[in-house]
Amino acid sequence: MGIVEALKWAAPSVLTIGALVCGLTAVRLSAEGNFGGCVQCIFCACLLDGLDGHTARALGTSSAFGFELDSLCDLANFGVCPALVVHFWMRSLPEETSNLAQLIGCSFEGCRASLEWAACCCHAGCCALRLARFNVQGHAEQMDHQHLHYAKRTAKPPVSSAIVHNMLQRKMYFEGLPAPMGAAWAMFPITLSLSSKLTAFLGAVGEAGAWAVGRRGAAATLFVTALLMVSSLPTLSSKMLKPESDSSHLQSRNKMSALLKPLMAGAVLFAVWGYPFETFLTLVVLHAISLPAGLVLFYGMATAELLAPMQTRRGKMK
DSSP states (O other): OOOHHHHHHHHHHHHHHHHHHHHHHHHHHHTOOOOHHHHHHHHHHHHHHHHHHHHHHTTTTOOOOHHHHHHHHHHHHIIIIIHHHHHHHHHHHOOOOOHHHHHHTTOHHHHHHHHHHHHHHHHHHHHHHHHHHHHHHHHHHHHHHHHHOOOOOOOOOOOHHHHHOOOOOOOGEESSSHHHHHHHOOOOOHHHHHHHHHHHHHHHTTTTTOOOOOOHHHHHHHHHHHHHHHHHHHEOOOGGGGGSOOOOSSSSSSHHHHHHHHHHHHHHHHHHHHHHHHHHHHHHHHHHHHHHHHHHHHHHOOBBSOOSSOGGGSSSOO
C-alpha cells in the first residue's frame, strides 16, 4: 500500500480520533471552569463525527473497523464527556434551597449531589445502551438498504425525489434520540446560560425568576435526554438527505450543488464563529421541533416495506 492510499484509509479515523480529543478537552476545560470552551469542543466533536463517515464514503474507504471505532468514540464524546461537563457545571452554580428537603429533615446538599450524579450516570449509561442496540440490530445496514438502487446506465432520480422516498421508509428513521443530539440536549442548560443574547431577555442562571435552568433543571434535562435516547421514538435521520447509500455530502452531483455547498458551509462557520452559543441553541430547538414532525411522517405516511421502485425494472439492482 502506497503512502497516498494509506493516508486515504487513515483520514476518516483521524477525524474520529479528533472528535474524541475534542470531547476529552471539553472535560478538561469544564474542570478548569471554562464552560464556554466546553460547548465549543462538544460542538466540534459533533461536526467531526458527522464528517468522518462522509469522508470515508467520499474516499471509498468505509470499513467495519471505522464503524466500530466511531461507535466507541461516540460513547465517550456524547455519553461520558457531556455527563462530566454538566456535573462540573452544576457544581459551579449557586446553592439552591429546598423546602421539601428541610421538611423531611434530610441534608439538601447530600440529596442534591446524589441526584445530580445519578442524572449524569443515567445519561452515560443510556447512551451506551442506545449505541449497543443500534449496532446489534444492524440499523445502519438496514438504513442503507432503503436507499434507491439503479444500474449505472439508468438515469438518476432527482435528489428531492430520493429524499421523499427516504422519508417514507420506516427503517430510515432512528430509534430514539441519536447520540450526538443527546449530547447537544444535555448541554442545552449550559449553552442557554452562556448566551449573552438570550440571557439579556430571559435572565441569567441564579437570578430570581430567570428562565435559564439551574441545577435541578440541568439534572431533569439529563434524565429526559437519557430516556429519549433509549426510547423507541422514531426520529428523523441525516441519512434521509442522501440520495444513495454510498453518496457523501462532500461530493456534488452538478456545478450548482458544488457552488452552494461551500457557501452554505461558510455561512454555518460564520454563525458558529460569531454566535456559537446561539447557533448551538438553534440546532437543538430545530431538532426538538422535528420530533413531532417525525412522528406524523412515521405513523401517518411511512411504510415498513419498500415503496414501488422509481427506477426501471432492469435497473432494480446493480
